[in-house]
Amino acid sequence: MRCQVTVLYFARSAELAGLRSESVSVPQRLTSLQLWEEIVKIHPRLAVIQDQVIFAVQQEYVLLGDQLLVLQTGDEVAIIPPISGG
Amino acid sequence: MGESEDVPKDFIKLKSEKLSVDEVSELVISPNCGAVSLFIGTTRNNFEGKKVIHLEYEAYTSMAEMEIKKICRDVRQKWPSVKHIAMHHRLGVVPITEASVIIAVSSPHRTESLEAVMYCINTLKAFVPIWKKEIYEDEYSWKENKECFWANSEK
Numbered sequence: 001m002r003c004q005v006t007v008l009y010f011a012r013s014a015e016l017a018g019l020r021s022e023s024v025s026v027p028q029r030l031t032s033l034q035l036w037e038e039i040v041k042i043h044p045r046l047a048v049i050q051d052q053v054i055f056a057v058q059q060e061y062v063l064l065g066d067q068l069l070v071l072q073t074g075d076e077v078a079i080i081p082p083i084s085g086g
Numbered sequence: 087m088g089e090s091e092d093v094p095k096d097f098i099k100l101k102s103e104k105l106s107v108d109e110v111s112e113l114v115i116s117p118n119c120g121a122v123s124l125f126i127g128t129t130r131n132n133f134e135g136k137k138v139i140h141l142e143y144e145a146y147t148s149m150a151e152m153e154i155k156k157i158c159r160d161v162r163q164k165w166p167s168v169k170h171i172a173m174h175h176r177l178g179v180v181p182i183t184e185a186s187v188i189i190a191v192s193s194p195h196r197t198e199s200l201e202a203v204m205y206c207i208n209t210l211k212a213f214v215p216i217w218k219k220e221i222y223e224d225e226y227s228w229k230e231n232k233e234c235f236w237a238n239s240e241k
Contacts, residue, residue, distance in 0.1 A: 010146055011217035012228045054236050056215065059149040063236060078146055078215070082230035082237060085143070085150070085175060085216030086127050086187050086207055 001028045003071050007039060008078040013053060017043040017079075024077075032057075032067045035077065046079070054080050092116055096158040097172035100145055100216075105174050110188040114170035119192040123199035125207050127187040129180050136222045141180045146215040150175075153214045157206055161191070164205065165198040173206060175216060186218070208233060 007024050009017045026038050032055055040046050055062040056078040057069060071077075097113045111122055129141050158171045169192040180186050189206045193199040210216075211233040218229045230237065 008146065010215070011144060011219070052230075056146065056149055059152055061236075078149070080146070080215055081217065081228065082234045083211075083213075083215055084218040084229035084231050084234075085145070085214045086211040086231070 003028045003073040005075045005077050011081045013079040016045040028071050032062045033064050036064050056080050095170050098154045099174045102178035105185045105188050110172045110190045113172040114190045114192040116169045116192050119169050121196035121199045122192045123203045125189040125203045126185050129182050131182045139221045142219040143177045144217050150214050157209045161202045165202050167198050168193045168202050
């Protein structure tokens with residue numbers, strides 16, 4: 001089963017992907033690492049930042065790894081490079 | 087009449103206009119507080135020998151506001167006497183010497199507001215999805231806070 005999520009790109013990830021947001025079809029159930037791999041298939045240039053980024057899924061941080069995600073159409077998935085506020 | 091409305095408040099703002107120390111400190115002033123503590127983050131003009139022309143900030147705005155609200159909630163748990171909290175962060179282009187962030191906290195006595203302000207800026211740097219780009223003469227660099235909560239974590 002797949003669903004349509006909104007992927008948001010910020011900072012360096014937006015520069016590498018060449019855009020700030022897009023709608024992407026992904027499996028509903030997958031690990032956070034698998035989700036990353038789906039996105040890198042679309043934007044291979046993102047691979048260089050794999051070790052630095054995490055996700056925010058529905059505005060909750062998720063590390064790249066084994067965490068199982070259950071996504072729904074319309075969910076917001078943000079690529080979060082290392083932050084530098086303040 | 088107005089005093090009954092002096093309930094503890096959080097003032098959170100992300101904006102592209104110049105930040106005002108007067109405005110932020112006035113937000114937190116309260117009749118039964120003897121202390122207002124303030125932090126101002128300003129833009130340095132150099133980094134590792136390179137001249138910084140200006141900074142640019144971007145944010146995942148909706149999530150940044152939520153994370154800042156969580157910081158305010160945590161402050162009130164740790165320092166229950168804290169009255170008002172204001173956290174203003176600038177987005178977009180920030181010229182040298184201008185403020186990127188202003189944090190103000192009021193409390194009856196000074197210890198709590200001083201400690202709370204430090205907690206606010208340290209936690210903001212670790213958790214709030216805001217990014218800073220330093221623009222030099224010939225290049226630019228996306229900065230990374232050492233406080234970033236997942237920095238150096240094993241994947």
